[in-house]
Amino acid sequence: MSAMPYSPVTEEVLAELARIVGERHVLTDPEKLEAYSHDEVADRECAAMPEVVVRPQTAEEVARIVRLAYERRIPVTPRGAGSGLSGGAVPLFGGIVLSTERMNHILEIDEANMMAVVEPGVVTNDINEAVAALGLFYAGYPMSLETCCIGGNVAENAGGGKAIKYGVTERYVLGLDVVLPTGQIVELGGKRLKDVTGYNVLKLMVGSEGTLGIVTRIILRLLPLPTAQVVLLVPFADVRSAVAVVPVLMTAGGVIPTAIELMDRLSVQASCRYLNEQLDYERAGAMLLIEVDGSDEEIVRRDYERIGEICLDHRAQEVYVADNHTTRERLWRIRRNIAEAFKVISPVQSLEDIVVPTASIPDLMPELDRLSDRFGVQMPCYGHAGDGNLHVTVVKDPAEPMDAWRRKLPECLTELYRAARRLGGTISGEHGIGSKRKAFMPLVAGEAELDLMRKIKRALDPRNILNPGKIVDL
Amino acid sequence: MSAMPYSPVTEEVLAELARIVGERHVLTDPEKLEAYSHDEVADRECAAMPEVVVRPQTAEEVARIVRLAYERRIPVTPRGAGSGLSGGAVPLFGGIVLSTERMNHILEIDEANMMAVVEPGVVTNDINEAVAALGLFYAGYPMSLETCCIGGNVAENAGGGKAIKYGVTERYVLGLDVVLPTGQIVELGGKRLKDVTGYNVLKLMVGSEGTLGIVTRIILRLLPLPTAQVVLLVPFADVRSAVAVVPVLMTAGGVIPTAIELMDRLSVQASCRYLNEQLDYERAGAMLLIEVDGSDEEIVRRDYERIGEICLDHRAQEVYVADNHTTRERLWRIRRNIAEAFKVISPVQSLEDIVVPTASIPDLMPELDRLSDRFGVQMPCYGHAGDGNLHVTVVKDPAEPMDAWRRKLPECLTELYRAARRLGGTISGEHGIGSKRKAFMPLVAGEAELDLMRKIKRALDPRNILNPGKIVDL
Secondary structure, eight states, rough: OOOOOOOOOOOHHHHHHHHOOOGEEEEEHHHHTTTSSSSSSSSSSGGGOOEEEEOOSSSSHHHHHHHHHHTTTTOEEEEEEOOOOOSSOOOTTEEEEOOOOOOOOOEEEEEETTEEEEEETSSSSHHHHHGGGGGGGOOBBBBTTOOHHHHHHHHHOBBBTTTHOOOOGGGOOOOOOOOOOSEEEEEOOOOOOOOOOSHHHHHHHTTTTSSSOOOEEEEEEEOOOEEEEEEEEEEEEHHHHHHHHHHHHHHHHSSOOOOEEEEHHHHHHHHHHHHHHHOOOTTTTTTEEEEEEESOOOHHHHHHHHHHHHHHHHHHHHOEEEEEEHHHHHHHHHHHHHHHHHHHSSSSSEEEEEEEGGGGGHHHHHHHHHHHHHHTOOOOOOEGGGGGGGGGGGEEETTOOOHHHHHHHHHHHHHHHHHHHTTTTTSSSSSOOOSGGGGGGGGGOOOHHHHHHHHHHHHHOOTTSSSSTTSSSO | OOOOOOOOOHHHHHHHHHHHOOGGOOOOHHHHHHSOOOOOOSOOGGGOSSSSSEOOOSSHHHHHHHHHHHHHHHOOEEEEOOOOOSSSSSTTSSSSEEEETOOEEEEEEEETTTTTOOOOOOOOHHHHHHHHGEEEOOOOOOOTTTTTBBHHHHHTOOOBTTTHHHGGGGGGEEEEEEOOOOOOOEEEESSSOOOSSSSSSSHHHSSOOOOOOOEEEEEEEEEOOOEEEEEEEEEESSSHHHHHHHHHHHSSSSSOOOOEEEEHHHHHHHHOOOOOOOOOOOSSSEEEEEEEEEEEEEHHHHHHHHHHHHHHHHHHHEEEEEEEEEHHHHHHHHHHHHHHHHHHOSSEEEEBEEEGGGGGHHHHHHHHHHHHHHHTOOOOOOEEGGGEOOEEEEEETTOOOOOHHHHHHHHHHHHHHHHHHHHBBBSSSSSSOOOTGGGGGGSSSSSHHHHHHHHHHHHHHOOBBBBBBBBSSO
C-alpha cells in the first residue's frame, strides 16, 4: 500500500462533522471504531481502523460530509451492515467511515406500481416482511438477508440463492439517489420499468462497491409473491454426481428452478453442528437444495416431480420434499449458515466466490481435488450451483503454522482463479473484489479493461476519496 | 451544431481503409452513401451524409478502422440495420459510417449453457429462428425484429413487446467484445450468469448508442421456449377505459402478463389499412393486445381467463382469444406495423417514446388530449402500456405549412416531455436519445447527471470520435 496524499481527520474536521450530523453521531472512541474496521472477511489483515465514524440520517447530511471530505481530501468509506465478504466496507486509508445505520426506513410501499422506496440501511429481509402481506416480494435473496442491508446489496450487486430464476440485485433497482464523490446529489432512474435516457449510470453505480457514489435512496421493483413453493433436498454419493446433474436440470426440464444450491458433506455437517440441527448427511457426499416456486400448486408439483425424476435418473440417492414453510425454512437455514459455521470451526480460511459457466461445473471439480491435494488444504464447496457460482472455501489446517499458510494462500487462490478462468469463469460472482481480490484482477481482466475501470473512477472521483484502494489501483 | 476539429476523409485515408477491409467494402458513391445518411426517424433534417461507408468483417478490422480514425481524428458512426428511431446511426459530422452488415453470423448456439454467441449484424428474429428447434428462445422482442440487428438492440438497449415479463435487451447480454474509441479490443463478461468483477462496464456499454464502443460479438442468454401462448384482443369504448385497466392487470391478477399493448383506434385503423387486414375496430376507441405465456396450457388458460374477467369487469366491450400461432401472429403483426403505417399516411410526424410509472398511465391521457387541442395536431397513441412506455405520435395536419409545423413541434414535444416528467416518467423508454432528443435531456436530467455522462464519454473517448453529437453535447 503506497502512501496516499490524504489529509488527517483533525479536531476541526471532527467539529465540522459534529455540526453536520450531531455530536453523538460522530464516533472517535477506539473501542467503538474497532467494530467498523472490518467486515466478514476472516483475514484480519484485511482490516483497517477508521479515524472517525459518522452516522448521517439524510442525503443532505451525506452530501455535506462528502463535500467536506472532498475539499480536505479525506477518504470516505460507506458502510452498511458490514456483512460484506471482500473487504468493501473497510477504510483502507483511515479517514471517515460513513455508516448508513440511521438511514434505515422503508419510505414507501407503492402497491399500484409494485415498488418499494427504501433507505440504504434497511435490512434486506425487512423489505420482504413489510410487503408480504400485500402479496408482494423483493426477489433478492442473499444468504445474509437477515443481517445485511439493502444499500450493501446495491453496492456489491448481491446475488443469492434465487438468482437463476430471479436474477441479481441490479434487476430490481429502478432508481437511486446517489451522492457523488464531489458531494453532488443525483437522482438516477425512477419508478419506471424502462428508461434509456442517456448512459446507464444507474447500473454502473450498482456493484461499484461504494467507490463511485453513496446511495441514499433506492427504488426497488417488487413481484407478485409466489403462492406455491417447494424445496427438494437431494443427496448424492459424492460431489461429482451432484454437480453432474446441474446442467441437466437447467436445460432438460424446460423449467428454470428458483434455486439449485450445492452443499458438500463438510458444509452440511458444519452447518448442522453449528445450528444443532439433525440431518442425515453421513451417507451423502453432497446434497442439492432445489427450490421451485410459482403461482399454482399443481404446476409446482409437476415441475418438482420432473426435477426429482431427473435427479433420480442421475444417481440421486433420494429426493426429500419440503412443501411447508417450516421445513423449507429449516433447509434454507442450513444452507444460509454454512459460511458462519465454517468461521466458527476454522477462523483461518478464505471464502471464495468463483463463477463458471453452468455446464462447466463438473469440469471444475477435479481442479478442486487437484488443488486441495497440492496445497494440503481442505476445500469444502457449496453455493449457487444453478448459476455456476460456488463458494469454494480454502481452510487452513490447524496444525499448519500461520506464516506457511500466508505464503501459500495467494498461490492457491491464483491457481483456483486460473482454473475458473480456463473454464470461462471469473473470480467473483456476487461478493465483489474489494481489497481481498484486487491483486488478482489481472488474472481475469486485460490491461485495457482495467484501464477502462480506472478511467471511470478517475473521471467520477478525481481526488480518489471515495472508498479508495478497492477494485483496482489507480 | 458547432464546428468540430475533425479531419476530412482524404484519398489517403480511403486507401488505408481499402487496405483494411478490401476495396469493394469502401463505399464512396453518393447514391450508395445516401442509404446510410438516415435511420427511421421521419424528419430528414435529422439526416447527414457520411464521407465514406466501410463494411468490416472482423473485430480486428473494426479495431484497425477505429485506430486510424483515432489517429486522424475522424468521426466513426457504427450502424446496424438503420432501423433506429432517434438518429443514433446518423453520421452527424460526416466521416466514416462503420456498417456491421457483413458481421452477420450466429457463431455458436451453446445448448448446454443456454446461450447464443452472435455477431452484431445478425437480424434479431434470425436468432429465434435458429434456436426454436432446440426448445429455446431469445426473449428480446422489438417491434422491428424482422429487420433490426441485434447489435443495434444492444446499442439502444431495445425494449419491445414482451419486456414487462422478460425485461429489455440488457437482461440477456452476458458478454460483449467491444472495440473502444481508442481502437483497443476488450472482452467484457462471458458465459456466466453472475459476475461482479469490477465495474459493470458491460451494462454501461448496453444502451450507450455506439458512443462508447463498437460491439463486435455478443453472448446472449436464452430461455426455455414457452410451450403455451395465448393472445387476447380486448376492445374498449375509449382510450381512457383501456388504459385504466392496465395498472389493475399488473397488480390484481398475481400474474405478470408477457405483454400488454395499447392501440388506439387511429393506430389500429392505420395498421389494418396498411396491411390490408380486417379487424372490427370501428366501435372500439382503443384495444389492448394482451399476451400470456408459460410452460403449461392449463395455467395459461387460467391466467388469461382471470385477465379476461378483470378486463370485462373494467368496461371491456369483449375479449377475443387467439390461441393458435396464425391468429396470434396476425394480431402481433398489426401491432408491429403501426409505426410503419403512420409513416405512409403522414410522413411528417414525430414518433415518441415516453415512459411513465404504470399506475400513472391514466393520468397521462388527459395531458395528451390537452396537448392535441392546444397545438392542433393529432396524437395517436399506442405502445407498451404494461410498462408505461407509450409511442405517442405527433402528426402534422397535411394542411399546415411546414414552417409552422417546425416552429411548434419543439414546443409541443417540450410540453409532452414535461407532462411525462411530472408523472415520474422520462422521454425515452427504448428508442434512445440519439440526436433527436438530445436538446431535451435537461428536461429530465439535472446538470450533475448530464455532467456525469459527459465525464464518462470524455474519459473513454478523449477525441470524441465515436458517434459524436449524440446523447449529450460535450
